[in-house]
Amino acid sequence: MKTLAVLSLKGGVGKTTTSLYLATVAAQAGQAVTIVDADSEHSAHRWAAHAQLPFEVVQGEPDRLARQVKAAQAGDRIVIIDTPPNSRELLLRAGGLADIALVPVAPTGLEVDRLRPTLELLADLQAQREDLDVAVLLTRYNPRRRLAREAEEALEGLPVLKARIRELEAYKAAFGGLPNDLDEYTAVWKELQE
Numbered sequence: 001m002k003t004l005a006v007l008s009l010k011g012g013v014g015k016t017t018t019s020l021y022l023a024t025v026a027a028q029a030g031q032a033v034t035i036v037d038a039d040s041e042h043s044a045h046r047w048a049a050h051a052q053l054p055f056e057v058v059q060g061e062p063d064r065l066a067r068q069v070k071a072a073q074a075g076d077r078i079v080i081i082d083t084p085p086n087s088r089e090l091l092l093r094a095g096g097l098a099d100i101a102l103v104p105v106a107p108t109g110l111e112v113d114r115l116r117p118t119l120e121l122l123a124d125l126q127a128q129r130e131d132l133d134v135a136v137l138l139t140r141y142n143p144r145r146r147l148a149r150e151a152e153e154a155l156e157g158l159p160v161l162k163a164r165i166r167e168l169e170a171y172k173a174a175f176g177g178l179p180n181d182l183d184e185y186t187a188v189w190k191e192l193q194e
Ligand SMILES: Nc1ncnc2c1ncn2[C@@H]1O[C@H](COP(=O)(O)OP(=O)(O)O)[C@@H](O)[C@H]1O
Pocket: 010, 011, 012, 013, 014, 015, 016, 017, 018, 043, 139, 140, 141, 165, 166, 167, 168, 169, 171, 172, 173, 174, 175
């Protein structure tokens, strides 16, 4: 896996957190990593401005995104594209440049239901790009609570990763620092390599 797009039409699902943690995991495994921050809110970029990170964060420009990603891919780098919510166009662009589209989702019935428009777009993209893999990542997960039945049903048949990210204060407090407690995201990263 060379290029990962973290995307969802929904905001607040953990895209930026996931991008920063996975970049840290890959960097600590010795890989050269670039995050291309395609969100005009630039939250990944702002995060990086506050921290000493073992990877670079490039501010993405929508009209140059393909060239920026190509440039970042040179020299065997891992590229992670963090994306904005509510942009079908950027979702399609970022997904079109990626080997894997990773879709974070919080596992409540309502949230899972709102995953459909994102998955529809990705299914359409896969019809053009058969080599694009899609994976759903459960974030903000509470292992003590059973998944709501509606959520289980909505997730059935979807490519959901076995590795899950729990709802933890540590993730909430991570903004602006070097991510630590990497175990859960390390498991995600391993599963994505397979
Ligand atoms: N696993 C988690 N547990 C607790 N809080 C989380 C978790 N993942 C993300 N958050 C928090 O949720 C909010 C939204 O996360 P963020 O990564 O910015 O989502 P997005 O980029 O999809 O908008 C942030 O305040 C973040 O700190």
